[in-house]
Amino acid sequence: MKPKSHNLLADGTSISDLIDIEMREVKLRTLSDQQLYDLEQQRIFGKTWLMLGHESEIPNEGDFVQRFMGEDSVIVSRHKGEIYVSLNVCPHRGMKITTHDAGNAKVHKCIYHGWAFRPNGQFLASPVADQCMHGTIRDKEDLGLQQARVTLYGGLIFATWNIDGPSFDEFLGDAKWYYDMLFCRSDKGMEVAGPPQRFIIRANWKAAGEQSAADGFHTLTLHRWLGEVGNYKKGEEEGEGGDLTPEMFGAEVSSPHGHALRCIDLGRKIRRLTGKNPDELSTEEKLKVLPPPGMNPEMVEQLKKNLSPEQLQVMAWMPPQVGGMFPNVLFGFVYIPQADGSVVGSMTLHTYVPKGPDKLEFTNWIFVEKDTPPELREKMVMQTIQLFGTSGMVEQDDSDTWPHMTLTAKGAQGRHSTLKYQAIYETDKPDGWPGPGIVNEGFTKDDTQWHWWLYWYELMTAEQ
Incomplete structure (x- = not known):
């Protein structure tokens, strides 16, 4: 009897048959299959670096939050200045060590049999010490909580179960050059503006994940109202009706690891939102006239200290504004016009945490720079909640489409x-573009999302 291939599903379908590389097509079945979902927990969420939060959520000794790496609950805690990510499973009988979303604890004690652990996951003791209820078969050093590999990037907490796998920098690759412009640009860095918002969507996590790979085109239709109402409605270039098509032009960065960024022309925004001519402004003047989201003109000086001249060139030309990190992170650093003619920035990150083949948990963090003045901070938080929060207008649009995609993927024919x-780019990077990576100029295309699926394919079919 031949051994069963790790690449075959129960009905004999090969995972390789779910993606047609030549035609650039993916079977809709990928958004509904239970066995495929179970394999993703091992091959995607068990192998890649996952974002769990920000260090400003746990500033003090003993602070912790409960988060998820795939469907595995983990405790993210601070101990002696370091951050640890521990599997939230008691090694005694499998009970969760903590059932709280967040808190502070010098010792984490399992409510079932009382086994106790330090914030770094180290096993302390079991109750009734003289009876040695944890036994003597295993040393105490072997009874601690399983530890993930952890790294901090711009204050963001990432972890992986792939202890000997690629480093975080290797995982980001060339995309890091662009992410640095968002997360490592200021002197003091970012901080969270309160705990993340969360809600459940009846959809497969990949429906949201692949959109986060810089799908710009859906904005023209799904978010059409952005060009029809409020302060987005009318601009000199857009004309009556607020056509959003000009916003679809720019540069897009793809990655062999599925990361993606959409870089949108700042000059066009300067003309529309400030009335100034960007051709008459220097790099520094452009950034001060329309500062990056989350900054004011006084904070622009910090960019010169933290970014290279080439990065500053891109920041004043076509800065990254939306995109994602594989497998399940979306970021948005966007400019929001106000009724009084001013502009308020929004800094937000989402994760799409899998909760089954037809369910995900949407988690939304709102960020501000630590140097952000209180008045600007308040405006940023309010605007981000209204647009990108769990009840935000943009997220109401997005979270309506993903469940329908998941449902159609269950049909006997639809699957x-x-x-x-x-829709394939036929262009290269813009003339004079100083940044690395796979960069294409023009109207937004499908390349970034296709690279997302190619990396999913690579991980799902790799030899185990």
């Missing part, structure tokens, strides 16, 4: 339909 990524 054989395909997701198509056939």
Whole structure:
């Protein structure tokens, strides 16, 4: 009897058959299959670096939050200045060590049999010490909580179960050059503006994840109201009706690891939002006239200390504004016009945490720079909640489409339909573009999302 291939599903379908590389199509079945979902927990969420939060959420000794790496609950805690990520499973009988979303504890004690652990996951003792209820078969050093590999990036907490796998920098690759412009640009860094918002969506996590890979085109239709109402409605270039098509032009950064960024022309925004001519402004003047989201003109000086001249060139030309990190992170650093003619920035990150083949937990963090003046901070938080929060207008649009995609993927006929990524760039990076990576200029295409699926394919079919 031949051994069963790790690449075959129960009905004999090969995972390799779910993606047609030549045609750039993905079977819709990928958004509903239980066995595929179970394999993703091992091959995607068990192998890649996952964002769990920000260090400003746990500033003090003993602070902790409960988060998820795939479907595995973990305790993210601070101990003696370091951050640890421990599997939230008691090694005694499998009970959760903590059931709280957040808190502070010098010792984490399992409510079932009382086994106790330090914030770094080290086993302390079991009750009734003279009876040695943890036994003598295993040394106490072997009874601690399983530890993930942890790294901090711009204050963001990332962890992986792939202890000997690629470093975080290797995982980001060339995309890091662009992410640094968002997360490592200021002197003091970012901080959270309160705990993250969360809600459940009846959809497969990949429906949201692949959109986070810089899908710009859906803005024209799904978010059409942005060009029809409020302060987005009318601009000199857009004309009556607020056509959003000009916002679809720019540069897009793809990654062999599925990361993606959309870089949108700042000059066009300067003309529309400030009335100034960007061709008459220097790099520094452009950044002060329309500071990056989350900054005011006084904070722009910090950019010169933390970024290279080449990065500053991109920041004043086509700065990254939306995109994602594989597998399940979306970021938005966007400019929001106000009724009085001013502009308020929004800094937000989402994760799409899998809770089953047809369920995900949407988690939304709102960020501000630590140097952000209180008045600007308040405006940023309010604007971000209204647009990108759990009840935000943009997220109401997005979270309506993903469940429908998941439902159609369950149909006997629908599951054989395909997701198509056939709008292909035929251009290279803009002339004079100083940044690395796979960069294409022009109207937004499908390349970034296709690279997201190619990395999913690579991980799902790799030899185990």
